[in-house]
Structure formats: C-alpha cells, structure tokens
Amino acid sequence: MPTTAHDFRRPPGPDSTVALGIDPATLGILQKLQREYGDIVSIEKPSGRLAYFINDPAEVRRILVRRHTRYVKGPGFERVKMLLGNGLIVSDGDVWRRSRTMIQPAFKVQNVHRLMRVMVQCTERRAAAWAKAIENNQLINITKETSEFSLELILITIFGSDYENKIMASGENPFAFLSRDSTRDLSVVMKVRDLRKMLLAIIAERRDRDVDEFDFLSMYMQATDKSGVHFTDKELLDELMTLIVAGFETSANTLNWAWYLIAGHPEVEAKLIAEAKASLPSVAAVNSDNAAAMTYTQQVLEEVLRLYPPVWLFTRRASEDDELEEYDVPTGTDIYLSPYVLHRSEHIWSNPDAFDPDRFETDGKPKRDRPYFPFSLGPRRCLGEYFSFLEMKVHIGLLVARFRLERVGSADPVLELAINLRSKNDILLRPSLRQD
Ligand code: HEM
Numbered sequence: 001m002p003t004t005a006h007d008f009r010r011p012p013g014p015d016s017t018v019a020l021g022i023d024p025a026t027l028g029i030l031q032k033l034q035r036e037y038g039d040i041v042s043i044e045k046p047s048g049r050l051a052y053f054i055n056d057p058a059e060v061r062r063i064l065v066r067r068h069t070r071y072v073k074g075p076g077f078e079r080v081k082m083l084l085g086n087g088l089i090v091s092d093g094d095v096w097r098r099s100r101t102m103i104q105p106a107f108k109v110q111n112v113h114r115l116m117r118v119m120v121q122c123t124e125r126r127a128a129a130w131a132k133a134i135e136n137n138q139l140i141n142i143t144k145e146t147s148e149f150s151l152e153l154i155l156i157t158i159f160g161s162d163y164e165n166k167i168m169a170s171g172e173n174p175f176a177f178l179s180r181d182s183t184r185d186l187s188v189v190m191k192v193r194d195l196r197k198m199l200l201a202i203i204a205e206r207r208d209r210d211v212d213e214f215d216f217l218s219m220y221m222q223a224t225d226k227s228g229v230h231f232t233d234k235e236l237l238d239e240l241m242t243l244i245v246a247g248f249e250t251s252a253n254t255l256n257w258a259w260y261l262i263a264g265h266p267e268v269e270a271k272l273i274a275e276a277k278a279s280l281p282s283v284a285a286v287n288s289d290n291a292a293a294m295t296y297t298q299q300v301l302e303e304v305l306r307l308y309p310p311v312w313l314f315t316r317r318a319s320e321d322d323e324l325e326e327y328d329v330p331t332g333t334d335i336y337l338s339p340y341v342l343h344r345s346e347h348i349w350s351n352p353d354a355f356d357p358d359r360f361e362t363d364g365k366p367k368r369d370r371p372y373f374p375f376s377l378g379p380r381r382c383l384g385e386y387f388s389f390l391e392m393k394v395h396i397g398l399l400v401a402r403f404r405l406e407r408v409g410s411a412d413p414v415l416e417l418a419i420n421l422r423s424k425n426d427i428l429l430r431p432s433l434r435q436d
Pocket residue numbers: 088089090100242243246247248250251254305309310311314315374375376379380381382383384385387388
C-alpha cells in the first residue's frame with residue numbers, strides 16, 4: 001500500500017485543523033464538512049492526529065464488517081470507562097473476543113423470549129401509572145415514563161427477584177442517576193463505587209445460595225470461555241454495568257421519540273392501533289409470535305431509529321494500515337461514523353427529515369444492504385437488537401391500543417447530542433383513554 005508522503009491518497013478536507021468531540025457543535029461541523037467535501041472527508045485535529053469522517057454506506061460497511069480487525073474503538077469511549085471498566089462496549093482485541101463469545105449465548109432468541117413476561121409486566125406498570133394520570137387530569141412526562149420503563153426492564157431481566165429485594169430495598173432506584181449524562185460528572189465516581197459494592201454483594205450471595213433464577217446475571221455467571229474459565233467478579237461487574245448502560249438509555253430514548261412522533265401522525269397511530277388489536281389479543285397471552293406479526297410497528301421503530309439513532313456518532317481508530325476504495329488509512333487515523341448524518345443525507349434518503357414508516361416496508365425483500373446502521377454493523381454490532389425491538393413492540397403494542405397521547409404545544413423538542421441522542425427537555429403529552 002502506498003504510504004509515502006509523495007503518493008499518499010488523502011481524502012479532500014479543510015486545510016486548517018478542526019476539533020471534534022461528541023457534542024452538538026461536532027454535528028454541525030460534520031454536516032458542513034460533508035456538504036463541502038463529500039462523503040469521505042479528512043480532518044487534521046488540533047493534536048496533529050489525522051481523522052476521517054465517513055458517510056459513504058459502502059465504506060462504513062467495509063470498516064465495520066470486512067476490515068473490522070484493523071480497527072479498535074476510537075476517541076470518546078474513554079469517557080465511559082469510568083462506568084464500564086473494560087466491559088464489552090469499550091474493550092478490544094482478545095479481551096473483547098473472549099467476553100463476546102461468553103456473553104453472546106445469553107442473547108439467543110429463545111432466551112430473549114423467556115424474558116418477554118418481564119417486558120409485559122413493566123409495560124403494565126406504565127399502564128397503571130398512565131391510568132392514574134388520567135384520573136388526576138395530569139399530563140404524562142413521556143421522557144420520564146420511557147426511562148423508568150427501560151431501566152426497570154433491564155434491571156429485572158438482569159437481577160430477577162434481587163431487583164425488588166435488594167436493589168429497590170431502600171425504595172429508590174440507585175441506578176436512576178444514569179439517565180442524565182453522568183459520564184461528565186465526577187461526583188458519580190462515588191455512586192458508581194457504591195453500586196459496584198452492592199452488585200458484588202448480590203453476586204457473592206448468589207454464589208453462596210446457588211440460586212436458580214432465569215436472568216442475565218445467572219447466564220453471565222454460568223458462562224465459560226473455551227478453557228472452561230468463568231468471569232472473575234471484576235469482569236462480571238464490568239459486564240453488568242455495560243449491559244445496564246447499553247440497554248437502558250438507548251431503548252428509552254427511542255421510545256421517547258416514538259411516542260412524540262406517533263402523537264403527531266394520526267395516520268401512523270391508526271395503523272399501529274389496528275395492528276396491536278389484531279396481533280396482541282390479551283395482555284396475558286402476549287408471546288413471540290404475536291410480536292413477530294407486528295410488522296408495521298417494526299417499520300415505525302426502524303423509522304424512529306433512522307431519524308433519532310440513540311448512538312448518533314461513534315468512532316474507531318486504525319490499529320494498522322488500511323485502505324478505502326480510493327484513499328489510504330494510515331495506522332492511528334481516527335474514524336468518525338454518524339448514523340444520524342447518514343440517515344438524513346438527501347442523496348441517500350428521499351425527503352430525509354420526514355417521518356415515513358412506509359419506507360421500511362420490505363415486501364419480503366432482504367434488508368441487508370440498506371444505508372442504515374443504528375445498531376452498528378459487523379461483529380461488534382449491538383447484542384441487544386432483538387431484545388430491544390421486542391421490548392419496544394410489547395410496550396407500544398400494549399399501550400397504543402388503550403391510551404391516546406396528544407402533543408401539548410407546537411414547538412419541536414430540541415436535540416441533546418451527548419453520548420446518546422435525547423431530547424434536551426422532557427416531553428409532555430396529554431393522555432386519554434380510548435373509547436373503542
Ligand atoms: C434501540 C436500542 C439500541 C440501540 C440503537 C443500540 C445501539 C448500539 C450500537 C450502535 C452499538 C455499537 C457501538 C460501537 O460499536 O461503537 C451497540 C453495542 C452494544 N449494545 Fe446496543 N443498542 C440498543 C439496545 C441495546 C440493548 C437493549 C442491549 C442489551 C439488552 C444492548 C447491548 C449492547 C451491547 C452489549 C453492545 C456491545 C457489543 C460489542 O461491542 O460486542 N443494546 N448498541
């Protein structure tokens with residue numbers, strides 16, 4: 001591969017240095033660079049490091065799928081290390097490969113199906129809260145509701161009965177602080193330390209009691225690598241924190257935007273209600289076949305994830321030399337990939353800012369090569385994708401048929417672009433019971 005300064009094939013880009021973070025300013029910068037220089041832009045950072053912003057679907061795929069072994073996680077991930085230690089999302093190389101192989105079986109479709117009853121149970125708790133809000137003539141804070149739903153769900157699917165008995169023993173959820181961008185706040189160090197202590201006590205007690213529960217903690221504790229070795233307590237803690245952080249805010253934010261969009265699109269709402277009534281006969285009888293039949297709800301969620309991908313920007317760093325179709329990628333180059341920018345690119349999606357679930361109608365065609373990657377692609381693709389679609393379908397399906405949520409005011413929510421894409425302010429909606 002040509003690597004001398006002489007024949008180095010560098011993508012177009014600005015002459016002056018550009019600082020990039022994971023923040024709103026960076027989104028504006030990346031969109032402007034794409035408009036000016038095209039879908040592969042080279043940037044020199046103030047540190048002198050070379051970075052590429054890649055918005056070309058085929059090249060994104062090349063980096064995440066075919067050439068993934070030439071890249072490690074890039075800038076931004078160090079901020080979450082405080083919470084996640086060396087868990088799956090931040091680890092690389094052999095450590096990542098061993099953990100992924102040990103954890104992947106827990107996410108098998110049959111296992112996720114066994115957790116569906118928790119999805120129904122957590123949805124029904126929201127239904128009770130919404131009914132109470134209607135009785136009291138109150139608005140619903142949908143941002144808070146979806147956050148409580150997803151947090152409770154991930155904690156019960158991980159800890160089973162230890163959630164009520166140990167985690168909620170004081171009456172307050174000790175993980176609730178995670179719903180704000182806690183990685184910037186150093187005061188969370190103490191909170192994280194306390195949480196890890198509590199989780200260690202739960203693990204120790206499970207080892208002593210030889211507990212037979214079906215939950216992620218049991219599956220993780222039973223997992224072994226190819227030499228038959230289990231996770232150490234430290235590894236287990238890192239993986240549990242990773243699972244909570246990865247599985248909670250992403251789904252919560254998607255549902256927050258979903259309810260907001262549904263409330264503004266009566267034609268979509270009507271189709272969702274019709275499908276929910278046909279597919280989910282009763283709360284007690286919800287099963288995986290019902291959820292599989294909810295193809296329109298799936299389209300709606302895919303469209304929500306196109307417009308508001310929770311992981312709106314992520315990074316890699318080249319750990320060895322690589323090349324794109326037309327350009328060289330020297331070792332050490334930072335790669336910026338943005339589902340948000342790609343999903344809203346006019347030359348890739350028609351009318352990209354419009355909410356139109358019909359664009360995800362598959363007509364039985366394979367979905368594989370879509371210019372779309374809210375869950376990333378390749379071997380590091382999200383492990384919780386199936387879990388999250390199931391949880392979101394159960395949640396929307398069971399609630400949309402019973403509750404009408406209307407927008408209050410006409411201003412669109414402002415985006416907050418941190419590690420996750422969320423609404424800057426909580427979204428309030430007016431609930432009422434459906435009459436039919
Ligand atoms: C709408 C919901 C979700 C979205 C959009 C989402 C998105 C993502 C993305 C983009 C990544 C890859 C990040 C990167 O490689 O830099 C990822 C990784 C991951 N996600 Fe999700 N996620 C969601 C829900 C979940 C849920 C519910 C769980 C668990 C129950 C989960 C568990 C994980 C794990 C363990 C990884 C790390 C995989 C690895 O590095 O091997 N996610 N997710």
